[in-house]
Amino acid sequence: MTITINHFKTRIVRYPLFALGLACTLITTGLHAGLNTAEWAYWIAAVGTVGTLLGTTWLATSETRRRERQEAARGFIVAAALAPRLKMLAFQIGCFQATLTFTDWDDMLHGRPHEIAANFVSIGYEPASTKELLALESMSDNCATKLAYAQSQFSMVKSDIEAYVQGMGNPDRPLPPAIGRIWLEWVADLGDRINEITRQMNDAAQPHAVAPSQLDLYGENDE
Numbered sequence: 001m002t003i004t005i006n007h008f009k010t011r012i013v014r015y016p017l018f019a020l021g022l023a024c025t026l027i028t029t030g031l032h033a034g035l036n037t038a039e040w041a042y043w044i045a046a047v048g049t050v051g052t053l054l055g056t057t058w059l060a061t062s063e064t065r066r067r068e069r070q071e072a073a074r075g076f077i078v079a080a081a082l083a084p085r086l087k088m089l090a091f092q093i094g095c096f097q098a099t100l101t102f103t104d105w106d107d108m109l110h111g112r113p114h115e116i117a118a119n120f121v122s123i124g125y126e127p128a129s130t131k132e133l134l135a136l137e138s139m140s141d142n143c144a145t146k147l148a149y150a151q152s153q154f155s156m157v158k159s160d161i162e163a164y165v166q167g168m169g170n171p172d173r174p175l176p177p178a179i180g181r182i183w184l185e186w187v188a189d190l191g192d193r194i195n196e197i198t199r200q201m202n203d204a205a206q207p208h209a210v211a212p213s214q215l216d217l218y219g220e221n222d223e
Contacts, residue, residue: 075138079201
């Protein structure tokens with residue numbers, strides 16, 4: 001809040017001082033030019049027009065910067081909210097990847113495809129909404145686009161794995177090693193994408209995360 005107040009005070013003070021300085025400069029120029037009464041009328045009107053144009057331009061630029069700051073702030077807030085969800089998703093994907101990686105295809109997977117697939121299909125993840133993705137547009141490295149793609153990829157992989165296991169019919173039927181390796185390739189790529197996006201969000205949001213003070217928590221000063 002302090003930043004907002006200081007910025008507001010700066011805006012209130014800076015423009016009048018600039019306008020006053022410009023007016024004094026133009027009036028001094030007019031005095032040195034030896035203008036008569038009629039010429040002074042035109043000169044003052046010209047000064048007012050120039051001042052109005054400059055003021056309008058300055059206010060428009062200031063408003064644009066304010067909107068950009070607000071959009072960036074929304075992006076940081078959404079990134080901070082999404083990061084824990086993505087970390088949990090990455091952890092669960094990693095567990096499934098480890099199961100596939102360290103499984104003996106000729107022994108341990110026999111009769112277990114349904115169980116293994118169920119563990120992956122049951123992963124709970126609330127996808128970022130369109131509104132949240134749009135808020136991330138202000139962040140660098142195409143974070144919003146990467147997240148949208150990763151979420152779509154995650155949904156596709158879940159659907160394909162679930163459909164395959166349901167189509168197997170017999171729950172005791174072993175999973176062919178070739179299918180297991182395809183699943184492993186899918187989740188490895190997906191896990192890498194999710195981890196990369198999570199790192200980007202953490203890097204972007206961390207500098208803006210400020211620990212609450214004693215006054216905020218308990219109504220007391222830190223001292």
